Amino acid sequence: MSDDASTAQEQAEVAESVAPAIHGCPVTDSNGQEVIHASVEQYLDVVKALADEGYIMCVDLCGIDYLEFMDRALPDDIEPQRFEVVINLLDMAHRRRTRLRVQVPEADPTVASLFEIYPGTEAMEREAYDMFGILFADHPDLTRILMPEDWEGHPLRKDYDVGRIPVQFKGANA
């Protein structure tokens, strides 16, 4: 009897020491919001599993370029990469939200498209492609959406200058 109790206690301790995980991905808490850190390989499977769990809507998908902020806080076993794809899922039945952060390497900025699971991500993925150059494999129509098609560069990348139109008198020696 006492043995059982001690093992239960041990198990509880083990469970506490191991970082919480959802579908094999580390989970952190960001200002009271649940964040799941999935790798590029896990991404599609995790989203599928979450969709099956009741996350009925993909509210938001956006990219981030962390070029100037590589030392951000991440779980130990997650290696920071330059790009991140962040998606926000909503479960209406249980009134809960969750967020997925996926590290996307600069060398091969490709992640799976969620179009088959959430068709509503179509425009958002195009926006992330347009603004950051993140590629979404199997997207039905991966073209630019906000910029003209022949635009060079991806404007929201951190190494993309804000730019300016030449002004005649700016910087003149008065």
Add this chain to the structure above:
Amino acid sequence: MSTTEEKLTGQQADNTQTGDAVDEVLDPSVNKVASTDDLGRNYHLFVAGTDEGDQKLKPRSQTTARELLREVGSVLRMSEADAANLGELPDDPEEDQTMIINMGPQHPSTHGVLRLMLELQGETVLRCKPIIGYLHTGMEKTAEQLTFMQGGTNVTRMDYLSPLNNELVFSMATEKLLGIDGDIPDRAVWIRMLLSELNRMSSHLLFMATNGMDLGAVSMMIYGWREREEVLRFFQEVTGLRMNHNYIRPGGLAADLPAGWRDGVLRILDLLPPRLDEYDILMTGQPIWRERLQGVGVITPGEALALGATGPILRSTGVEWDLRRDQPYMHYDELEFDVVVGSYGDAFDRYAIRLAEIRESMVLVRQILERIPEGDYRIQDKKVTPPPRARIDESMEALIHHFKIFTEGFKVPEGEVYVGIESPRGEIGCYIASDGGPNPYRLHMRDSSFVNIQCLPHMMRGGLVADAVAIISSVDPVLGGVDR
């Protein structure tokens, strides 16, 4: 190629002679790299015009099967049989029987600069593809250059028909990052709710106007604008501006409500009900109005959810989802109100929901009027709040503090946060990542119009061109929010 590179390096070398460089840039015939920044690299685009290229709706012969499915509005996975049938449907005609035409970006019914490419067979819309970006001004990039203090001026201009909601969601996200989201004084929170409900009314009143205009009820346009102006007049009294207020700020509000504000609200509440009844006579019961809207642009709950549609579009399908009730923020959980839902998911439901929501907002405003407490209108946290004007005259430290907070801004701890609220058009979300500096490292606005617009191809399929106008109108997109 080598000459271009030579020119490039040559120009970089004598970049100090900016005068010459500018002359060369302004000459459209010189199509070469003009300066090291990216705008210079793309400068020829401003001169020669833009081309949407692959973004455009392509002829059927050049469209892949998946793209075609999406463009004819197939959202939920089709069964094999349905997909096989698609090829034999009468709406899969020979290419020479159809034509692709542009509607917009300057069409008056496209609410700004929405461009729709429609494939028509006679008067029937077979395919539709919205092309956006004509109002893209890089506001998310701009947000990275502005401090959290200044950010409100930027986000308020995104969805310009619900500026106070934009400011609210931005402020709430910033406050959550700062960890002060629970400490905002009650008066500030209730005033925020008051303004956000009035904003919902003004936005829906404008929808009444444009919806009427698009369907030929031109006098409705004047009425809708007239009533909206009454609300905007109140905003002007409170914030100083009709639109783009920058009134709701991280930490609270820019100022307290002015004297006599209560009369201003009561005036709107007295003035609107008879006018809304007039709308009912003018439109709701009218056979022509019903003929034009009922059964037009139908969308099912499953499709709306799959497409990420929120707000009146989702509610028109019968899905009861309103963030004010289902994931309450501020003090909405203390108020009594109804979430209005439709049952058919057509354009008429969306019209009726918005009309009913104006009335529901008035119910909310009446309750809020009773509940607004006395107190401070902003948090007294030295970190985010500038010192009061009187203190600046007597204290050197206050003056320095005032100066620092407006020049450098306040630092926001590292982290990332997403906050979503119910705007007139659906969920508006603000995702901020902060690197601990005074500017957002990344600010992303999840704009409801941007997502809702994806419903258009689906709603339009098989309809008439005339219905297309009614459908765009019923989605109520704001292109400032779509393109950001």
